[in-house]
Amino acid sequence: xxxxxxxxxxxxxxxxxxxxxxxxxxxxxxxxxxxxxxxxxxxxxxxxxxxxxxxxxxxxxxxxxxxxxxxxxxxxxxxxxxxxxxxxxxxxxxxxxxxxxxxxxxxxxxxxxxxxxxxxxxxxxxxxxxxxxxxxxxxxxxxxxxxxxxxxxxxxxxxxxxxxxxxxxxxxxxxxxxxxxxxxxxxxxxxxxxxxxxxxxxxxxx
Amino acid sequence: xxxxxxxxxxxxxxxxxxxxxxxxxxxxxxxxxxxxxxxxxxxxxxxxxxxxxxxxxxxxxxxxxxxxxxxxxxxxxxxxxxxxxxxxxxxxxxxxxxxxxxxxxxxxxxxxxxxxxxxxxxxxxxxxxxxxxxxxxxxxxxxxxxxxxxxxxxxxxxxxxxxxxxxxxxxxxxxxxxxxxxxxxxxxxxxxxx
Numbered sequence: 083x084x085x086x087x088x089x090x091x092x093x094x095x096x097x098x099x100x101x102x103x104x105x106x107x108x109x110x111x112x113x114x115x116x117x118x119x120x121x122x123x124x125x126x127x128x129x130x131x132x133x134x135x136x137x138x139x140x141x142x143x144x145x146x147x148x149x150x151x152x153x154x155x156x157x158x159x160x161x162x163x164x165x166x167x168x169x170x171x172x173x174x175x176x177x178x179x180x181x182x183x184x185x186x187x188x189x190x191x192x193x194x195x196x197x198x199x200x201x202x203x204x205x206x207x208x209x210x211x212x213x214x215x216x217x218x219x220x221x222x223x224x225x226x227x228x229x230x231x232x233x234x235x236x237x238x239x240x241x242x243x244x245x246x247x248x249x250x251x252x253x254x255x256x257x258x259x260x261x262x263x264x265x266x267x268x269x270x271x272x273x274x275x276x277x278x279x280x281x282x283x284x285x286x287x288x
Numbered sequence: 289x290x291x292x293x294x295x296x297x298x299x300x301x302x303x304x305x306x307x308x309x310x311x312x313x314x315x316x317x318x319x320x321x322x323x324x325x326x327x328x329x330x331x332x333x334x335x336x337x338x339x340x341x342x343x344x345x346x347x348x349x350x351x352x353x354x355x356x357x358x359x360x361x362x363x364x365x366x367x368x369x370x371x372x373x374x375x376x377x378x379x380x381x382x383x384x385x386x387x388x389x390x391x392x393x394x395x396x397x398x399x400x401x402x403x404x405x406x407x408x409x410x411x412x413x414x415x416x417x418x419x420x421x422x423x424x425x426x427x428x429x430x431x432x433x434x435x436x437x438x439x440x441x442x443x444x445x446x447x448x449x450x451x452x453x454x455x456x457x458x459x460x461x462x463x464x465x466x467x468x469x470x471x472x473x474x475x476x477x478x479x480x481x482x
Contacts, residue, residue, distance in 0.1 A: 093466050096473070100438035103416055105323075106330035112340050113322050116347045117315055125311045126354045 199282045201241050203252075205262070208235030210254045217250025217280075219243055224253040249277035294320050299363045306354050314351055321364065322347075324440060325371045331435050332375035333382070334424050342378050346371035365449040368440070372432045372450060379428050415478070422472040430465030437462050 203215050213231075214224035219241070229237035229252075237252075249269060251259045261268060265278035294302075299320070305313035325346060329339040349370050350357075357366055423431055429451070436447045448458035 093470060096466060096470055097438055099415070099419055100434060100469075101441075103331070103419060103439060105327045105439070106336075106339070108322050108326035108343070109336065109340055112326065112343065113318055115340075116318050116322065116344050119344060119348060120311075120314060120318070120351050123348065123351055125309050126306065126351060 199243050199245070201243050201280070201282070203229065203237075203239045203241070203262075205229065205237045205252050205260075206235055207237060207252075207254055210235075210237070212255055213237040214253045214256070215239055215241070215250055216253050216259070217248050217277075219246075219248045219250070224256060243280075243282055245282045248280045248282070250280060251277055296362055300359065303354065303357060303359075303363050306351070307357070314354075317363075318347055321367055324364075325367070328368065328371060328432075328435055328440060329375055331420065331423060331439060332372070332428065332431060333378055334420075335382075338378055338382060342371065342374045345378075346374045349374065361449050362446075365446060368436065368442075368450040369452060372436075375432070376428050418476060418478050419473070422469055422476055422478065425472045426465060426468040430461055430468055433458065433461040434465040434469065 205213055207213050213229045215227040215229060216222045216224040217227075220226040227239060227241065229239040232238050249271075251261050253259055259275075261276045262278035265280070267279040267281070268276040269279045271277045294316070299317065302313045302317055306317070322343060325343045326339055329342040329346075330336060333339050333342060346367065350367055353370075357363065423434070426434075433447055433451060436442045436450055437444065442450065444458050444462065445455060447462065448455045451458060451461070453461070
């Protein structure tokens with residue numbers, strides 16, 4: 083049998099006693115209980131901003147890595163600026179050659195289990211090489227809504243849009259923004275020009 | 289520091305996946321850290337049920353707030369910190385409800401290994417129980433510092449991270465904890481260790 087020593091008089095012996103204390107093992111089923119409880123908690127997600135901030139603050143991040151993150155951030159900001167520029171199209175509207183009609187149709191199908199509208203955009207531009215629709219429904223991105231040329235220089239596009247209020251313009255040859263001359267409502271774009279306004283009210287039975 | 293079988297890189301990878309919304313990646317984390325967290329909680333609190341509840345609560349909080357973990361510290365430091373705080377809260381709640389000592393759950397603590405005689409085992413167990421009892425009598429922050437340093441074998445720097453205090457404060461807390469534990473043991477008539 084080992085010799086009894088008074089560890090209360092020697093801190094190093096007390097430290098040793100603490101180290102040698104038996105480890106407690108979790109009761110059976112604790113892990114399962116924890117996992118079961120966690121399943122009821124919404125899945126956590128990290129926001130893009132906190133990811134960028136985290137990357138910049140990580141001690142392991144080298145200066146190159148930090149620089150790359152800053153360049154990426156700059157690129158995002160520039161993109162945002164471009165997006166803002168798209169949202170505020172040129173003030174000068176299209177010329178008199180424009181003839182457009184907008185036909186909201188409530189007789190269409192209701193996509194996504196809700197009421198929606200099949201909206202037909204029509205616009206006459208005989209000499210245009212391309213015409214698109216840019217509006218608040220597609221982040222003012224003309225590339226997302228190119229129109230198809232029909233007979234007699236008439237361009238056409240159908241979109242399914244949920245109820246709501248939208249502003250839009252036609253984009254001729256990718257650079258000229260023209261508000262719909264046939265629109266029932268227009269709204270100042272804040273830069274001296276106008277956007278066409280489309281209001282789609284919620285339908286109850288389609 | 290020997291928390292478990294996974295290395296830091298594996299843990300960091302799993303944490304990143306959970307942060308991306310991959311919930312099943314949290315399962316290996318639970319499996320990895322339940323034993324050390326339970327050991328810590330069991331010694332921070334005096335009842336095994338309280339300890340299990342504390343570990344469960346710590347994992348819930350960690351999962352809920354995992355998006356806030358920014359990787360500046362090691363994951364286990366962050367998780368231990370949560371567990372220590374849960375134990376503080378549980379200890380305060382419990383203190384309000386009962387001021388008596390809970391008996392040690394029979395047969396729960398693992399027996400020390402080695403070819404000891406029955407008398408030695410009995411003596412060793414008695415000392416361990418007495419030491420547990422003394423630990424409960426020192427302030428919770430000092431108890432946490434001692435357990436992290438000596439039971440979980442963390443460096444002083446890691447103890448400081450877990451407790452979210454400075455390095456010198458951690459050293460002071462460990463030192464004062466030892467002194468307090470020594471005094472409590474002396475008052476309890478403890479004087480022997482194997």
